[in-house]
Amino acid sequence: METTEDSPNTVTGEKRKRGLRKKPVLKQYFLGGDSSIWYYCLLAVFTVASLWTRLYNLSEPTHIAWDETHFGKHASWYIQGSFFFDVHPPLGKMLIAFSGYVSGYNGSFEFKEPGVSYEDYPYYGMRLLCAICGFFVVPLGYLCVWELTSSLAASSIAALLILCDTGTLTLSQYILLDPILLCFVMWASFTTFKFFNCQMYDIEWWAWMSLAGFSLGCAFSVKWVGLFVIALVGLRTIRDLWDLLGDLRNTKRRMVEHFFARALCLIGIPLYVYVSVFIVHFAALRHSGNGDGFFSSSFQSSLVGNELYELQVPEHVAYGAVITLKNHRGGGGLLHSHPSLYPEGEGAIQQQQITAYSHKDENNKWLIKKASEGMNASAPAEFVLNGDEVRLEHLLTHRNLHSHQEKAPMTKTHFQVTGYGQDGMGDTNDIWVVEIQNGQEGDKIKTVTSLFKLRHKNVGCYLHSHSTQLPKWGFEQLEVTCNPFNDFSGNVLWNVEGNAHDKLPNVEGDFFKPSFISKFFESHIVMAESNNNMKPKEGEVTSRPWHWPINYQGQHFSGGGYRVYLLGNPIVFWGNIVFLVVYPVILVLDILVRQRGIQYDAAFKSQIDRYHYGAGWMFIGWALHYIPFYMMGRVLYFHHYFPALMFSCMLSGITINFVITFFASLLNGIAKSVVYHFSLGIIISTIIGSFYLFMPLAYGMLGAKSHSVDSEMYGLKWLDTWDF
Incomplete structure (x- = not known):
């Protein structure tokens, strides 16, 4: 069973109130030995695995897949400087356009409709940008859970769940906003929990908090659902300020300094980034285009x-x-x-x-x-x-x-x-x-x-x-x-x-020429109006929020002879549902035990407190990125769930490690190690095995469909609503 002495999140008494954190100097039962060596080894493994899975077969299919028809057009219009309208903020589309431009694309391909061949047009650079953004998501998941738990096992399981989800992999390989959004959401989460583990007012604290603000601004500048991670960081900051307020040694002036330091980095920097993106957007799209008529x-x-x-x-x-x-x-x-x-x-x-x-x-x-x-x-x-x-x-x-x-x-x-x-x-x-x-x-x-x-x-x-x-x-x-x-x-x-x-x-x-401020606010009115009124096109596959966690149905990305189907790894998705239920159960049981006055030993109290800290914030992150969709009147799609999925995977990693550690601790002697590592091995092999079975959904399927014994997906259509 792993111990937690001196971990960055086991801050007690006076040190916690002053915001001080010790560097991690800990021994862990998982893998044994000096954790710093294994920390970097495992980070390297997940980094390489993520890069390989995202770049593998990236050029296929050689035709437009699903929403590449939209975001490819947008990239073309940026390169041409031709004004257009879209319901999303500009940053993701500008990054795609930039990647296309530097890779030799001149903006002349029409991106007419899915299935149209790219021929000799250089599309790979735009897919490469999205794949690189998708690649960062896995190591960032590892780093985020480490900052919350200082547990190599929890960090590794969380990273493995994200790595082996076929839906996340599919989104990462196409010209879409989703991998860019996921990258910035995960950057914002990691940098936020990182700066909370730094000593206040150190240069490191300022640097990580500034990076958190920059990441928040970027996430919100890709899609407005970036507001949900801003809400998560806001809640975590409010909790931090509340704890500081409870320390009577903090004067009123000191509390004002704490507030404005966070306001500068976590409000000021995101606003600066967001407004700057629109300045560049208007400067880049100076010429009349097909979006003119949406505006005054x-x-x-x-x-x-x-x-x-x-x-x-x-x-x-x-x-x-x-x-x-x-x-x-x-x-x-x-x-x-x-x-x-x-x-x-x-x-x-x-x-x-x-x-x-x-x-x-x-x-x-x-x-x-x-x-x-x-x-x-x-x-x-x-x-x-x-x-x-x-x-x-x-x-x-x-x-x-x-x-x-x-x-x-x-x-x-x-x-x-x-x-x-x-x-x-x-x-x-x-x-x-x-x-x-x-x-x-x-x-x-x-x-x-x-x-x-x-x-x-x-x-x-x-x-x-x-x-x-x-x-x-x-x-x-x-x-x-x-x-x-x-x-x-x-x-x-x-x-x-x-x-x-x-x-x-x-x-x-x-x-009647408008100012920048006038154009900025009008853009947002038009974006909000159009977003709220988005309706499904005839024959289009849409979904409802209750479909998403259960992996109810997927989305065709590519049809014909080379079929790609957006569907989550069912083992990852259904496992996440289990641990979304397990966490509240553990929380309620712990509250009842403490209410009865039952005392934990020091080691277990440290362990369960650390678990609640990490799992609690991941549960809040999942809820913030999922529940608001029930209140939206616009058309919704399966891919809207994937930011919430990242937090669900990290919650599962933290909970899995806590549960198997708890049950292993009930045993004595070598049985602890055997049960712990055997359980961990079963979980890891199941996740990897499920990825191997379902990865053709992401990398492309040829030949017969799943109902045929000759199909590589034969016997894997576990729900009638899946269509591959």
Whole structure:
């Protein structure tokens, strides 16, 4: 049974209160001898094994696999400097683009769809970056558990579980954000627990805490789920400050110093990293691209090549102008119509569809007219003023923007908006009243900068754009309705984006160029809005959070002749479930024993206290990275579970070692060693054996599927929901 004298986490009394830690000078039952030698030997073994498993067969398949089609495109657009929109922060995509650029990729491959051959395009460099990030996850798991437990056995088992999980291996071998995120999450966890084991205010303490802050910033800059590891570090820091507060020798000034030291490194540095990433992002994507339409007119005016960049347009809107209307909601689209009608049953009247559309085309153009008079081509230009009654005629179909007291197709509490009339002639339900936000009587509508509502004259409702997508009959564009309720959101606010009038002089559009801060906040509004409204595509395999821990179903990464299937190693996943239950049981039993006043001997008390410290924080880490997904309304996938899986594997490593050590300690003499090492051997061989059986899922399967006796996966389809 291993002893724990002088380990970095057995800090008692005065030393703990002062934040001092001794260097590890300990003997361990596992492997015996000087722990420092075995520490580095085992770290080297897991480092080499991780590198080999992640780099093996990395070039296969030689075609696009699953979401490589998205992140490969993003890398191409970074290299081209072409602006695009994505729901995730930029760091992971920028790192992929950088790796592609330095490996000779010029950004010209289309990444059209999964299954398309890479041909002679250099894709290996981008996969290599992701594989290297995935490689770091294993040794970081080893180091993190060591900082928590000072146990070589616990550290080794945790690292082995991560190493032998086929799902983690699969994610590490493709052009994806997941291995980059996992790398930074594990770096943040390791550096956090490392600096808590350092002497306060030493240079080492400052260095590791600064690295922890940097890692937190990087994790959050790859995906917003990096917020969960920030929450973990925040809770650990609060606990540390609480302990310091309980030491009455710490003055108020000293406590303020402790707080600001941690705030500087664990709040200031992550914020600096995160904002810096967006500075680089905007600088790299200076040119107009397919993501322009998701952003406001002002934002688009900063993109070289966009029609609003250095645009010369009339400053104000006049009757007879051809305009486009942009909704002011984050991610709002352009007012749009097309010849298709609402289908029967979708709204009371089968009239022309009105939608909002994020991409620019001719169907976004409208002619603005007076409500009560015809167009006089010879008359001088007359400006549209606040309070005016207007009609909007769709330029291509010549139908007017129209509403009536019939239910909208999706949002039944709103009224339907349609295109109605013939050659610009309609009825009084085509009349809308212009209400400029904070406007005065007689104010003109300024191009881009004026925000206004369009109130239906007869019904009294307001033109409203939703984030709700219409079904296929509406081409999955955004629903537009007439809102009868008081609404002060951006959904009912519009601005004129395009403005063409042959009787008005054009002026420079520099007056609506946005600042960095404006672009930064708008990006986040659009990202949040789009993230919350992500829905599954037709035929797409999605999952629910309860599926993930039980390895309920996988995800096809590559089909056809070379099949790759994202599925966790079932022994790892199902074993983790067991120890996610075992830890709370041990915790409750320990609480009951202590409540009854039963005293542990000093050695076992040290051991169980250290176990609760390590296992407790890993359990919290797992819960923080898993439970929030139950509250998300967006579409979810199996790969969202893997950050939580890392903490589950580390918890299992700590718990396995504690349990077998405890039962071995009940024996005497050589039986202790035999039982301990035999149990450990069974566990290690089972994990490695399961990896050997299931690794074709990650490295690629050829030939027959699992139902055939000729398949290398024959007999391994243990659940009907697995599809390989």
